[in-house]
Amino acid sequence: MMFDRPLVPAILVQRYKRFLFDAVLGDGSLITGFCPNTGSMRGLTAPGSRIWLSEHDSATRKYRHMLEMVEVDGTMVGVNTGLPNRLAEEAIRAGQIGDLHLYATLQREQKYGRNSRIDMLLTDPDRGCAYVEVKNVHFSRTGGLGEFPDSPTVRGAKHLEELGDMVEAGHRGIMIYLIQRDDCATFRICGDLDPVYAKAFERTRGRGVEAFAVKCRVSPQQIAPDGLIAMDEPAFADL
Structure with a gap:
């Protein structure tokens, strides 16, 4: 972009x-x-x-x-939270996020779940539906590591549970963590700042929700998705 x-x-x-x-x-x-x-x-x-x-x-x-x-x-x-959906769509269309570019249609802001709107709905006659939620990431306190969230987010935990519901209904549920910085090689959920979200994430992953972390190249001229980075997914024994 x-x-x-x-x-x-x-x-x-x-x-x-x-x-x-x-x-x-x-x-x-x-x-x-x-x-x-x-x-x-x-x-x-x-x-x-x-x-x-x-x-x-x-x-x-x-x-x-x-x-x-x-x-x-x-x-x-990058701190503009109005950009991640657009950047995630660019990454999908560029083939940077698994097989998501193979879906026939991509629609933004579609109603679903419990009075919510999904960031992107991918549909295809052969592949079915994929519900995609995008979260903006700009927090990093350890070199090379991006984290989300940087403060408690009840709404974010709700989105995770709704994606799990979509998977149990026979669709795909996908989380994309869009990192608006290029100094991160790894991403993880920030469990110490929001343990409720972290546990919801682990529970949702157990229900079959997929998760991807995408970093970006960031400069005063442009912000552009730059491919996937590794995700560190610690287990929580008390789930």
Whole structure:
């Protein structure tokens, strides 16, 4: 995915109220912008961090600038949670995720489960249906290791259980963890920060849900899926 316009470098002053951030542009001006990430963004909000912003001229937008990337220890990290579905679709169509590219149709945001919407529904007359849920990953506290989630997510655990229901109904259920950074060689579920999600993941895997971790190449010019990385899946004895 190429950015329509070059991203603008800035220095982060603060991120607050989940949706807002203050930053200093290269010319010294102080701006307030929109943060397209409602999560904790653990490890990515330190004042003084170098960040990269997209610019938008629409009269309907309250803020001209939107946070796209944070630079951490020399690594560019994408934080826009509006991009993972698009990037996951690119990875599927490029044949980077198993046999998913062989399905005849791909539909976004289809209703399913218990009053939910699946990120992608793949259908094929011979292969049947594959329900695909995508999660954005930007958390890393150990070199080379990406982790999810970075804070408790009840909604995420619900999605896992619904995918398990789809598998038991005779379909495929697939989790894609889309890592918006290129310094990770391994991925794992972050059990110490959200043990409920971790146990739900293990339980769901036992029900037949498939899981893939895809890393990306990230730069101020583009974010592009860069293939699968290994998944570390520890077992939980007390499930």
